[in-house]
Amino acid sequence: MYYLIRGRKRTAGTVKVCLVHGSFFETIPIDQLIRGAFIQALTEALNQPPDDDLIAQLTLLFSKQQFFSRTRSVANASVKLRFRIMTEAKREGNVFDPQQYPDIHDNTLSFIVPYHEKARALHALRDLIASNTSPPLTQLTLVHRLNGPFFALQLPFIQPTPT
Numbered sequence: 001m002y003y004l005i006r007g008r009k010r011t012a013g014t015v016k017v018c019l020v021h022g023s024f025f026e027t028i029p030i031d032q033l034i035r036g037a038f039i040q041a042l043t044e045a046l047n048q049p050p051d052d053d054l055i056a057q058l059t060l061l062f063s064k065q066q067f068f069s070r071t072r073s074v075a076n077a078s079v080k081l082r083f084r085i086m087t088e089a090k091r092e093g094n095v096f097d098p099q100q101y102p103d104i105h106d107n108t109l110s111f112i113v114p115y116h117e118k119a120r121a122l123h124a125l126r127d128l129i130a131s132n133t134s135p136p137l138t139q140l141t142l143v144h145r146l147n148g149p150f151f152a153l154q155l156p157f158i159q160p161t162p163t
């Protein structure tokens with residue numbers, strides 16, 4: 001799975017666009033992520049860590065997104081309820097954070113894959129790379145703080161010349 005993401009700085013008028021392999025964000029399995037979040041919610045609600053039996057029962061029920069992400073209709077309610085999981089990138093996983101990933105420049109389009117897929121990415125894009133004379137296509141290695149090295153190809157946006 002790939003994610004197409006865009007970030008912009010309104011004040012600077014700059015944009016970054018990245019097509020990013022899912023493993024850049026998915027540093028742990030989704031079931032483990034959901035389980036950890038539910039344990040945190042239980043701990044807060046109970047004002048103490050829940051016992052192991054309660055954790056086992058509840059996480060068995062709620063660690064799979066498909067068990068609770070459907071719309072639910074409750075008797076005598078005039079609305080339906082749907083639980084959704086929303087995520088936001090931590091600093092370590094935010095490819096647009098200039099302190100974490102300074103090589104991702106403003107006004108560029110980047111294609112980011114796990115480093116072990118570098119050869120396959122280069123092969124798949126060889127015609128683009130071979131015909132690319134202007135603007136230059138840059139090859140980068142990004143070091144993800146949680147998930148190891150990633151390979152990136154970066155192409156600057158062509159800026160229109162003022163007339």
